[in-house]
Amino acid sequence: MQIFRADSHEAELVGWGVRVLMVSDPRATGTESVMRRVSGFGGLVDHQDELYAGLGAMMDDPAGYGLFIMLCDELGGLEAGHKAHALLRGSNCTAPVILISTEVSEQSFPEDRGAPILLRSPLSAVSMRVGFEHALRERMIWQAA
Numbered sequence: 001m002q003i004f005r006a007d008s009h010e011a012e013l014v015g016w017g018v019r020v021l022m023v024s025d026p027r028a029t030g031t032e033s034v035m036r037r038v039s040g041f042g043g044l045v046d047h048q049d050e051l052y053a054g055l056g057a058m059m060d061d062p063a064g065y066g067l068f069i070m071l072c073d074e075l076g077g078l079e080a081g082h083k084a085h086a087l088l089r090g091s092n093c094t095a096p097v098i099l100i101s102t103e104v105s106e107q108s109f110p111e112d113r114g115a116p117i118l119l120r121s122p123l124s125a126v127s128m129r130v131g132f133e134h135a136l137r138e139r140m141i142w143q144a145a
Contacts, residue, residue: 016042018136019064021095023047023054023084024071030100030123031071037128043067051075055087062093067135072101073121085116096135109134 020043024031035045048054051070058065068088072081081099088097097116100123107127108118117131 018043018066020045020067020069021048021054021058021065022069022071023049023051023075024069025049025074028071028074030121034069034071034100034123034128037125038069038132041129041132043132051080051084055084058088058093058095059091062091062095065095067098067132068093068095069098070100071121072099072103077101078103078118081116089114098131098135107131113138 020038022031022035022038022045024034024047026047026049031047035047038045046057046065048057054068054070058068068084070081070084072078075081076083078099078101081101085097085099088095094114096113098119099116100119100121102121104118104120106118107120108115109130110117117135119127119131
């Protein structure tokens, strides 16, 4: 497991201190970029390069992680992402899920907290920011109160 932390204190830290489990092929084009962006938002990124190891980590510590991100293309595509999401929900893991894939034709930011956020790859900084904020919207409301 690789742990990635940001050194930037100047960034707007939307996700200050939230633990994020990211599953992707470490050689995938967007892996480093997504890790840097999430860490720039204040997230503490734990990276797994194998899908079932990542799912196992989430299931072993369901309250420890606040977000699950999967770069789907190199790990079986969007179908594998939806399967991972179903397995997480089936194990009563309620952390928000972001699935990133070239197969996404239209980005989706569902109101249902149990549904995955779908982002199109290649990922823009804006879509990652919107997806991250949407996933953590309940957390942000509590912080504002």
